Amino acid sequence: MTDTATRPTRTAVTGAWADGDLTPLNGNEAFKQADDALNVRQRIIDVYAKEGFASIPSDDLRGRFRWMGLYTQRQEGIDGGQTATLAPEELDAEFFMMRVRSDGGILTTEQLRTIGALSTEFARDTADISDRQNIQLHWIRIEDVPAIWERLDAVGLHTLEACGDAPRVIIGSPVAGIAADEIIDGTWAIEEIRRTYIGSPEFSNLPRKFKTAISGSPALDVVHEINDVSFVGVNHPELGPGFDLWVGGGLSVNPIFARRLGAFVTLEQVPQVWAGVIGIFRDYGYRRLRNRARLKFLMSDWGPEKFRRILQDEYLGYALPDGPEPVTPPDGHRDHVGIHKQKDGKVWVGTAPIAGRVSGSTLTAVADLAESYGSFRVRLTPHQKFLVLDVEEADAPALAERLAAHDLIAQPSVYRRNALACTGIEFCKLGLTETKARARTVVVALERRRPEMDVPFGIHVNGCPNACARTQVGDIGLKGMVQRDENDELQEVFQVHLGGALGINPTLARKTRALKVTAEDLPDYIDRVAGHYLEQRAEGESFAAWAHRADEDDLR
Known part of the structure; x- marks a missing residue:
């Protein structure tokens, strides 16, 4: 790899694989290297679901389970004063949060109805829309996980790598492919990345989580400023519609905004460029300290010029053309709430549950309502909102009124x-x-x-x-x-x-x-x-x- 001769002590400082030493430098790195976290799926099916919660060893329970979209749930009755003082096993309840992955926030009504039914049957009617376009269920028992997975698989859904040091759900414009003002539809790239790389051992062991956003909406609706990698729709004066590449954003206790690389990416190039960026993170990312392991720290040290050079020279094998910056829309809403015209003459109805809290019963009812108005597509947003697509304009007010009965409001207050x-x-x-x-x-x-x-x-x-x-x-x-x-x-x-x-x-x-x-x-x-x-x-x-x-x- 590049520049190793000038950085002879960097391995000891960061643990980056690119320096030639793959020795695990903390417990998380050790369990990831001992066994690919993707392998835990079969153990859940064959062993843990049959033998119960007590049969699960710690490295799987609090480690590799995350790659299957499962986090142990907090024990009831433990106040916040004990969060940092109790041992993990004292905080664990014998239940799980399950994160159902929906890349781009794209769901059919059949998929939504399936999630709703799973919630009411297995999750005590819980369901939360996350700000990464997932739906999270709670109170999941390990014994029920294989049956839940089978029913998700049957409708094209899964929980794979919804958590863990892996490529998390890819957020996308909730109105991709339907908005009249869209610069470019990124749906193909989202689906190609999901098909090719999600669940692949190639990227199942990253230094930390990796968050992706792809949107061709001029509303800049996927919070590209705070993702590890974002592809933002732009019009190149010579090459036409494509994407501007942003890298290295993230919040948490060290908030850092993403940086533009100044590179233009065509729709067809997005999967390969995405693989290059995540490959850099895998190889050069800092693995010694968990609190320094996100891509934003590598970007802060390298800067966008060096990052682009290594991306092109070592991972792509070709130079990306320079491209324009996104045209920033006026300050305002990026969430697509309300009734809006689609480019095909129909409308979507965007609604706002308070902070994403819904229920399985609500999801089932919305699937039924949408179908009764001729819609078979819904979308989740990166702002914990919920959209019903493909509605006849004349029917939209009536649908909005019926959605409001489920606390899904299409004309909400600014607070909601x-x-x-x-x-x-x-x-x-x-x-x-x-x-x-x-x-x-x-x-x-x-x-x-x-x-x-x-x-x-x-x-x-x-x-x-x-x-x-x-x-x-x-x-x-x-x-x-x-x-x-x-x-x-x-x-x-x-x-x-x-x-x-x-x-x-x-x-x-x-x-x-x-x-x-x-x-x-x-x-x-x-x-x-x-x-x-x-x-x-x-x-x-x-x-x-x-x-x-x-x-x-x-x-x-």
């Missing part, structure tokens, strides 16, 4: 429309605070108290520092914590991040000194800050722009 929440302490072993119910409480309170809010206003509720709900890029990002009150009672509090944004001016949120709000005080606090914004904003000024210039006293 822009709320995100992670799984939280309800099910997640990393959680410190409740999130889904908290998001609902805040949204309902603000809808009642301050209905005059007339701009996008995103409230992102996260139960721990890992930013699964994109804490640092919401108008108001809430990072869950716990602390003792004056009576030495444990209470849930949230560190407040203000003014994060993606779009025209991607901006990390502002942290105001020592600003923490108790869970119970969140509606009062957000109402107060929203009021200050409405009083002080300049014409056309977004909340994010105001939050970065406001006096600290007005943010408290």
Whole structure:
């Protein structure tokens, strides 16, 4: 590999395979190298589902199971104060979260009905739409996993590599192929990558997770700024429609925006270029420390010029042409909620459940409703939203009204429309605070108290520092914590991040000194800050722009 002669000590520092030493440098690297995580599927079917939870060894249970879309669920009754103190086996319940993979958010009504039925039969009617276009189920028993997989397989779905140090679900434009203003439809590339590489040992052992986004929508609707690799639709003045290549984005405790490589990629080249980028991550990615193992750290050290050179010279064997930057749309919504015309004359109906919380019963009902109006296609969005496609324009208001009866609102308030929440302490072993119910409480309170809010206003509720709900890029990002009150009672509090944004001016949120709000005080606090914004904003000024210039006293 390149430059090894000038970096003789780099192996000891980073553990990158490209330096010629594959010795595992931590426990995760050891179990991945001892046995390809993809092999655990057969053990689940042949052994663990028959012999039960107690038969599962730790490296499979808390390690390789993730490659099958399975995380152990949090034991009930364990408060957030014990999250970081208890051993993993003390936090584990004998149930799993199962993540059903839906690349591009693409589902048929038959697939949706299948997931709904599995939820009601095996998952206590739970279902959450994630901000990566998956559906997550809870309360899954190991004994039921093979039967669930069989039924998913029968309709073309699976849970493979929905978690783990692997290529996660590929997010795509929810209106790919139907939007009248689409630059290019990336669906073929998503399907080709999924068909060729997902479940392949070639990329089943990465330093950490790898997140992909592909969209030809001018709305920039796949949060390309915060993915490991993104292909963003552009029109090249000489080569026509294609994609601009972005690499190295990610949030969590070290938020970093992706960098443009300045390279133009045709639709046909996307799978090969994707394989090149993930190949660089596999070979050059940092494997010694888990908290430094994401691709964003390699990009930060290399920069886009070196990354592009190695991609072209060592992985593609040809140079990519320079290309234009994406045309950034005006600040506004990227979620496709509402009733919108498709290019074929029909419409889609986009709805907003609060923070993605639905149920199996709801999914089944939506499948039935969609079919009753002649639709057999639905889409999930990277914003925890839900779309029904291919509806006759005359039928759309009636369908929207019937969807609203299932808490799927096509004309939501700005609070409901822009709320995100992670799984939280309800099910997640990393959680410190409740999130889904908290998001609902805040949204309902603000809808009642301050209905005059007339701009996008995103409230992102996260139960721990890992930013699964994109804490640092919401108008108001809430990072869950716990602390003792004056009576030495444990209470849930949230560190407040203000003014994060993606779009025209991607901006990390502002942290105001020592600003923490108790869970119970969140509606009062957000109402107060929203009021200050409405009083002080300049014409056309977004909340994010105001939050970065406001006096600290007005943010408290």
